[in-house]
Amino acid sequence: MNALFKALDDPTRRKIIELLREKDLSAGEIAEAFNISKPSISHHLELLKKAEVVVAVRKGQFIMYSLNTTVFDELAKWVMDLLKKDK
């Protein structure tokens, strides 16, 4: 969970997540959505990967990124537990 919360604590990474919610994208396509250098985006993708928020698969010349929503199930559970009225 630590890595997940770290991954979510950045507007760029949250925007990447929202982009990937629409459809899978290559690293280059993701980078085009930002005014940030490709290496920086690559770094953000690395953190998202470490947190298991995204999965990277090479497709020939490209590396395609997609969301792994599994990890959000855990987050949803964490939040729901907090919201439960009875201790």
Added chain:
Amino acid sequence: MNALFKALDDPTRRKIIELLREKDLSAGEIAEAFNISKPSISHHLELLKKAEVVVAVRKGQFIMYSLNTTVFDELAKWVMDLLKKDK
């Protein structure tokens, strides 16, 4: 949401949240749960307050902290939207 994600990106602050889930506590009581100086805890509480995760009310000599779960509703919504299958 930015402040909320920042607030959640720290193990100490997440533990504070879980302590406050059990019952309201004074700043001192919270500090006792950690091997961290009181000023540091005070700083964490400040961030949690900024994120509207906690509410502070002075009760005489003490300042009592309690959770404001409202902000987690928003987070739950954010997570649920991500998990929605369609689009």
Added chain:
DNA sequence: TAGGTATTTAGACAAATATCTAAATACTGT
């Protein structure tokens, strides 16, 4: 109002983070 307890503010410092440019790696097609 003086002394004690609770908490925060101020200021310093080390570690972590986001960003950049330059270079390295991996693949494609001729």
Added chain:
DNA sequence: ACAGTATTTAGATATTTGTCTAAATACCTA
């Protein structure tokens, strides 16, 4: 095997963050 495209790795730098100690503020009680 070479030239081009896609992406990451390396190394540097400025900013942010978590922590500390010392001092300030706020309240209580005698």
